[in-house]
Amino acid sequence: MMRDNPQGADLLKEARHVLSDIVMPQLSSETKYQLLMAVRAIKLAERQFLADTETEARLTALLAGYQETKAPETDPARALSSQIRNGNWDASPQVFDFLQEVAAFKLKETGS
Amino acid sequence: MNRIEKNRVNLQNWLAAKAGADCVDITDAKPLTGGAIQENWRLECQVAGGVNAGLQRYVLRSDAQSVVASSLSRGQEFRVLKAVRRAGVTVPEPLWLCEDKDLIGSVFYIMAMVDGIGLGPKVVKDLTIGGDRQALGNTLGRELAKIHSIHPPQADIDFLPKPKLNPALESVAGLRKHLDDLHEFRPALEWGLRWAELNQPAEPEITMVHNDFRTGNFLLDAHGLTGILDWEFAAWGDPMTDLGWFCAKCWRFSRPDLEGGGITSREAFYEGYQAVSGRLIDAQAVNFWEVIAHIRWAVIALQQAHRHLSSTQRSLELALTGRLLPELEKEILSMTKIDAWKRP
Numbered sequence: 236m237m238r239d240n241p242q243g244a245d246l247l248k249e250a251r252h253v254l255s256d257i258v259m260p261q262l263s264s265e266t267k268y269q270l271l272m273a274v275r276a277i278k279l280a281e282r283q284f285l286a287d288t289e290t291e292a293r294l295t296a297l298l299a300g301y302q303e304t305k306a307p308e309t310d311p312a313r314a315l316s317s318q319i320r321n322g323n324w325d326a327s328p329q330v331f332d333f334l335q336e337v338a339a340f341k342l343k344e345t346g347s
Numbered sequence: 348m349n350r351i352e353k354n355r356v357n358l359q360n361w362l363a364a365k366a367g368a369d370c371v372d373i374t375d376a377k378p379l380t381g382g383a384i385q386e387n388w389r390l391e392c393q394v395a396g397g398v399n400a401g402l403q404r405y406v407l408r409s410d411a412q413s414v415v416a417s418s419l420s421r422g423q424e425f426r427v428l429k430a431v432r433r434a435g436v437t438v439p440e441p442l443w444l445c446e447d448k449d450l451i452g453s454v455f456y457i458m459a460m461v462d463g464i465g466l467g468p469k470v471v472k473d474l475t476i477g478g479d480r481q482a483l484g485n486t487l488g489r490e491l492a493k494i495h496s497i498h499p500p501q502a503d504i505d506f507l508p509k510p511k512l513n514p515a516l517e518s519v520a521g522l523r524k525h526l527d528d529l530h531e532f533r534p535a536l537e538w539g540l541r542w543a544e545l546n547q548p549a550e551p552e553i554t555m556v557h558n559d560f561r562t563g564n565f566l567l568d569a570h571g572l573t574g575i576l577d578w579e580f581a582a583w584g585d586p587m588t589d590l591g592w593f594c595a596k597c598w599r600f601s602r603p604d605l606e607g608g609g610i611t612s613r614e615a616f617y618e619g620y621q622a623v624s625g626r627l628i629d630a631q632a633v634n635f636w637e638v639i640a641h642i643r644w645a646v647i648a649l650q651q652a653h654r655h656l657s658s659t660q661r662s663l664e665l666a667l668t669g670r671l672l673p674e675l676e677k678e679i680l681s682m683t684k685i686d687a688w689k690r691p
Binding site for chain 2: 269272273275276279310312313315316317319320322324325326328330331334335337338339341342344345
């Protein structure tokens with residue numbers, strides 16, 4: 236489906252600029268803290284909006300790779316968590332690399 | 348109308364009785380920031396008669412909206428403050444406890460007001476706070492050693508939770524239970540917990556532990572430390588827990604290079620600690636507790652996000668805390684690389 240422009244991420248970006256460039260300078264330091272949090276939340280949502288499709292597909296694919304080794308668990312993150320807890324992947328370079336890849340994906344989204 | 352205003356007369360009469368005064372007039376009452384779990388009020392009081400006559404500044408501390416599981420009650424916290432003050436730890440003087448919930452709506456206690464700035468990010472950045480930072484690190488080490496000089500049993504604080512297993516294993520089990528209770532499936536956290544299970548330190552000496560000894564929970568003025576705060580997680584445990592929590596990267600704010608809580612060197616902190624405790628610091632044990640610190644903070648962040656998501660307490664701050672997870676997971680992984688595992 237074609238969406239109308241401007242799209243969600245553009246709108247969030249503009250709203251963020253209004254808040255941080257126009258509204259924020261007029262606020263007291265206590266209220267400014269609240270607004271800084273709101274701006275941060277918008278920025279996160281903006282990045283998530285842009286990365287959503289790509290990240291979601293990649294994470295699902297990565298996690299699905301760990302499902303085949305175990306019984307019928309519907310949630311791949313749950314399956315992998317339980318396998319790690321049970322010691323099935325102790326010091327496994329394969330799982331470690333995977334976890335690092337997932338962490339890197341998520342960090343990209345939070346902008347850290 | 349806030350509950351201090353609403354119960355002003357009752358509170359004034361109670362304060363007068365406790366202070367041995369003819370009467371007490373609360374001239375100003377302001378909420379203090381930084382109390383997500385507890386509520387803190389700064390009270391300015393005009394005291395007439397008795398040894399406290401004159402203008403007095405107190406802090407009233409009571410439960411806030413939601414209480415985090417496993418934290419002490421305010422009555423217990425008051426008794427812990429008394430015990431650590433007796434041991435020479437720098438804390439605000441605990442004055443009077445009110446266990447009658449009817450007076451202001453919950454149990455509370457009064458302590459002396461101590462001046463200083465606590466906010467972690469500010470303390471880390473602003474070098475006009477805290478005096479010489481190496482000296483501050485040494486002082487914090489010494490203070491922590493005094494807390495760890497308290498050993499069980501102690502009749503007045505016998506309610507403090509005691510570990511039933513090795514504290515390390517108990518910590519792993521507790522964190523797994525919290526994850527299960529939240530129905531959170533986090534492979535990176537499980538990875539860290541499994542590493543911890545296989546790399547637990549030897550059975551430690553058990554002492555009092557603060558359990559939240561970190562930058563942000565100390566009050567500092569221009570010259571140094573004025574008070575150690577937030578005792579609600581105090582317990583009996585492995586003293587290295589507190590060293591790991593203080594040094595953990597997640598509590599260094601904008602100064603990850605300063606391993607002593609973002610404000611000092613690890614060495615200055617250790618030197619002060621060893622000088623008073625006479626205890627040798629087990630670097631491997633501290634490293635273990637630093638890994639646990641990141642997992643614990645990650646679990647707390649998940650709990651805070653759930654408080655928001657479940658509408659128990661809608662808050663943008665709580666919601667954003669939930670998004671700290673990737674950074675914490677990255678740090679946990681960097682501390683538990685393959686070569687850090689003991690080969691089976």
